[in-house]
Amino acid sequence: MALRHAVLAALLDRDLSGYQLTKLFDLGVSSFWHAASQQLYVELAKLEADGLLTGHEVVQQGRPNKRVFALTDTGLQELTRFTLAPTKPTSIRDDLLVKAYAAHAADRVKLAEQLEQRATQSQAKAEYLEEQLAKLLGGKSEAEYLRTAENIGPYLAGTRGKMYEREQATWCMWAAEALRAR
Amino acid sequence: MALRHAVLAALLDRDLSGYQLTKLFDLGVSSFWHAASQQLYVELAKLEADGLLTGHEVVQQGRPNKRVFALTDTGLQELTRFTLAPTKPTSIRDDLLVKAYAAHAADRVKLAEQLEQRATQSQAKAEYLEEQLAKLLGGKSEAEYLRTAENIGPYLAGTRGKMYEREQATWCMWAAEALRAR
DNA sequence: CACATCATGTAACCAGTTACATGATTGG
């Protein structure tokens, strides 16, 4: 079970609805996990059935009502247990890397174009994450924030996401350049 | 279909047996894709049935015989087609990132230990990949190699893997330090 | 009233993981 713990983690210091989680786990936004809305609603139902979450209908004016989910004690315990359990490293699994490996079978210019396009996307995502991180800091220096903030988890994970996207962009540009130069 | 193209790419400039592919796609080794042997043998059977590969028994002395697979023309075409097809970006999907996000629910020291352990693993993997890359260079400078080598694909993909592991190690140490300092 | 956004789901399918199995050959 994988999404499971990502959902529990997301609900750690705020309650969220399925729709809000969808936005959090959306591609382009998520720094620490990705999931589509369909998967989330299924998972939320399971988590509620297992007693790890409780859902509460929230009546809204101006928009449809929503069900907001909160961690139960059991849910929090399960999350804590998960953080202690050993996990194996996972490697990158990205079609673009396979394409790069298969460069010899590809049209060099078209592959370079794809790499450049991805570089742009990754750059944009990195910038978005950087903004989010700046918001978390709220004016403080990073060192200060890491010492004093209540929950530094989102900052730690967000930083990894930012690094990943930046580096992806750097590599894409480098590889595209290498292909174009031939 | 995912592993499919990774296998075709791996067979692009040399023929390999299921066992050799297993080692290539093994965790700890793979820079561009991961797969377990069970999955590989199934995939190889499918690829052969689909006419993208052909297998040939190779009689060996001193060890069990093996079946070596080679790309067919159709297989090569399929790989080329794949390199041209658009693909979406994929984000990191790593339990360790979820654990970091859930830092507030975790034992800080134990989480730091896990991060440090992962840093060590990633460092080792990065060094292994660096050796592989040096072998590919074969004494040439990178610039020279990228200009003149027949197939730079493995070098491009391997470099991404190396970068990823190095950065993972850096982040793990940084995050562990942040957790320990509290 | 059409379109965007908010909001929540079901069902079929596909890819990957885990568990289980087997056998050859060499070296200590």
Added chain:
DNA sequence: CCAATCATGTAACTGGTTACATGATGTG
């Protein structure tokens, strides 16, 4: 003869993706 490595598979299960569906509410 036992352990390590080489070599190849099957089957059940889990997690994730894709396709399909529906309805509320506000804005132009």
